[in-house]
Amino acid sequence: xxxxxxxxxxxxxxxxxxxxxxxxxxxxxxxxxxxxxxxxxxxxxxxxxxxxxxxxxxxxxxxxxxxxxxxxxxxxxxxxxxxxxxxxxxxxxxxxxxxxxxxxxxxxxxxxxxxxxxxxxxxxxxxxxxxxxxxxxxxxxxxxxxxxxxxxxxxxxxxxxxxxxxxxxxxxxxxxxxxxxxxxxxx
Numbered sequence: 706x707x708x709x710x711x712x713x714x715x716x717x718x719x720x721x722x723x724x725x726x727x728x729x730x731x732x733x734x735x736x737x738x739x740x741x742x743x744x745x746x747x748x749x750x751x752x753x754x755x756x757x758x759x760x761x762x763x764x765x766x767x768x769x770x771x772x773x774x775x776x777x778x779x780x781x782x783x784x785x786x787x788x789x790x791x792x793x794x795x796x797x798x799x800x801x802x803x804x805x806x807x808x809x810x811x812x813x814x815x816x817x818x819x820x821x822x823x824x825x826x827x828x829x830x831x832x833x834x835x836x837x838x839x840x841x842x843x844x845x846x847x848x849x850x851x852x853x854x855x856x857x858x859x860x861x862x863x864x865x866x867x868x869x870x871x872x873x874x875x876x877x878x879x880x881x882x883x884x885x886x887x888x889x890x891x892x
Contacts, residue, residue: 836866
């Protein structure tokens, strides 16, 4: 698949299964991630792989934190929390690692980590894998971040769920670029 076709056709897969990506496929993820824009060469990212039995333990963390946040949480919601990490054979937690840098503000460091995550998604799609980037309360919760071993200068900016597509490749929605592009004429 050529680069432009990849960019034009990448889609998210909500249904994933099968085996986790191989070490060779993951090596390509990491190579792609390392090519993200990185002002100052500070590499403001890291990634945490969660697979196998660890996915169940992560689900237990989600459910425990949900109960701590809302002691009256519905049993159905707690069950959903337990099963969230089981939606794919591999989860990649994307961590923005902030450092004090007078030339590279924090928001730029987060954008760089996000670009690294996008490169992983593109690498997965190019290799015939499915992936989806999920955020929500589990990415934002400080207790979950601590359970994952994040430091004070780090932020979970989402989890990439990666596996074999359990559905046909959906058609990429066609958006009209003109609805999102304007020109500034200096007036």
